[in-house]
Amino acid sequence: MKKILGKILVASLIFTLTACGSKESKEVAKPKVQDEKLVIYSTHAENLIEAVASEFEKKTGIKVDYINLKGALADRVLAEKDAPQADIMYGGASSLFIDLSKKDVFEKTNPSWAKDLNPLFKDPNGTWYGTIQTPVVMFYNSEMLSSEEAPKDWSDLIKPEYKDQLVFRDARSSSAKATYSSLLYQYDKEGKLSEGWEFMKALDSNTKQYYGSGSLQFQAVGRKEASISFAVLSSIIVNKEKGLPLEIIDAKSGSPVITDAIAVIKNAKHKDAAVKFLEFAGSPEIQSKLAVEFNRMPTLDAAIATSPKWMQEIKYKAMDVDWKVLSEKESDWMQKWDSEIKNNN
Incomplete structure (x- = not known):
């Protein structure tokens, strides 16, 4: 009887440890909650934002919500400074981003492609970066x-x-x-x-x-x-x-x-997702995609090299x-x- 009871206890212990290990591995594999969603405020046309957002969702699995605010973009971001409702400000002239940077609205970031930008197209303090030159x-x-x-x-x-x-x-x-x-x-x-x-x-x-x-x-x-x-x-x-x-x-x-820019909003609810989107949206691949599909001129030379011919040849x-x-x-x-x-x- 003791031998049988001992076997039962051992079996029970093994099952418990296995179950705990299985549960633990599942929890480790789960994505972070803050990476499951991203909210973008933008001035870009909706078909352009949709093109970038859908590609980002496919690549990362992160769901993207976006709102086109046109001329009200900067005012909305500033009004929500103490309780941000968006994670990314995408689009708008650099003058808007410069003004908001003075008001401490953006996070300092460092996307990998920023080092290849002309100083004309980025904030020296790392709060915003140009993705389109106009x-x-x-x-x-x-x-x-x-x-x-x-x-x-x-x-x-x-x-x-x-x-x-x-x-x-x-x-x-x-x-x-x-x-x-x-x-x-x-x-x-x-x-x-x-x-x-x-x-x-x-x-x-x-x-x-x-x-x-x-x-x-x-x-x-x-x-x-x-x-x-x-x-x-x-x-x-x-x-x-x-x-x-x-x-x-x-x-x-x-x-x-005019430099169209992008920035991560300070104290964003989904900061990790926002940083990933910044890296994605300004990459040579996406800049080139917007050049080919929407006639938007890239800020990166590497993207211009794969853009429509007129962008490669035009001099001004x-x-x-x-x-x-x-x-x-x-x-x-x-x-x-x-x-x-x-x-x-």
């Missing part, structure tokens, strides 16, 4: 102007011969806001901001119309209602491929280059702009432009 350049209708007749620089736009030959976006467009502010900065950095405002008045005087829509702006140039405008480079390329007779101007003083001069200064002054400048300059002539 040059804003002048262009003209080549059936209305010859290359000799076309302006060579932004300063030429106020010449009398270009009266009513200009159509632009209004300052609700991020590209127009960045461009008008960059032009004003050229005067501000020399301590001549008052001259900058005189230039903006003269520019407005030569402007035939402002549009709230990029498609209407290009249609106006295509219909020969005006011969000169400016837009993000990729949009010009797209419309040129559609058959519009457009030529790009590489301005002597350079063209503003970047305008000298201190985006830190613009992050501080852009809002006031654009308010003045909208209330005192636009359509005042």
Whole structure:
């Protein structure tokens, strides 16, 4: 009887240890709770965010929720600073990220691809990184102007011969806001901001119309209602491929280059997942994917090498702009432009 009881006790002990070991191994294998979900606030088009998010979900198994906040992105992130509801801020000009960095909204991070970025495309303190570069350049209708007749620089736009030959976006467009502010900065950095405002008045005087829509702006140039405008480079390329007779101007003083950035939000609920997404979204593979599928120009040279041909061949001069200064002054400048300059002539 004792022998049988002993065997039963041994068997019971073995079963218990086996069960505990099995349970322990299962618990070790379970993913961390914070890695099971990721929340993104973005300004990118939903089809673009979906393309990146779905690839990330496939690779990591982490579920992604995203909200497109467009112009309300920065305000929402700042309002939730003490209790963040999102883990990633994805998209928006670097001036927004610079402003929010000063308010201690982002975590310091160090993705592996950051070392290959031009300093123009990243925060020196490691709080945000550029994943898309967006040059804003002048262009003209080549059936209305010859290359000799076309302006060579932004300063030429106020010449009398270009009266009513200009159509632009209004300052609700991020590209127009960045461009008008960059032009004003050229005067501000020399301590001549008052001259900058005189230039903006003269520019407005030569402007035939402002549009709230990029498609209407290009249609106006295509219909020969005006011969000169400016837009993000990729949009010009797209419309040129559609058959519009457009030529790009590489301005002597350079063209503003907007950097679309990404950052991990400080005290995010799913920080580990956010760091993984940062590494993924800025990688050469994803930058190249967005270049091929969405015509977004990468910030990494390695991604440009596998991007559409025009991105590899296009050459342009970047305008000298201190985006830190613009992050501080852009809002006031654009308010003045909208209330005192636009359509005042």
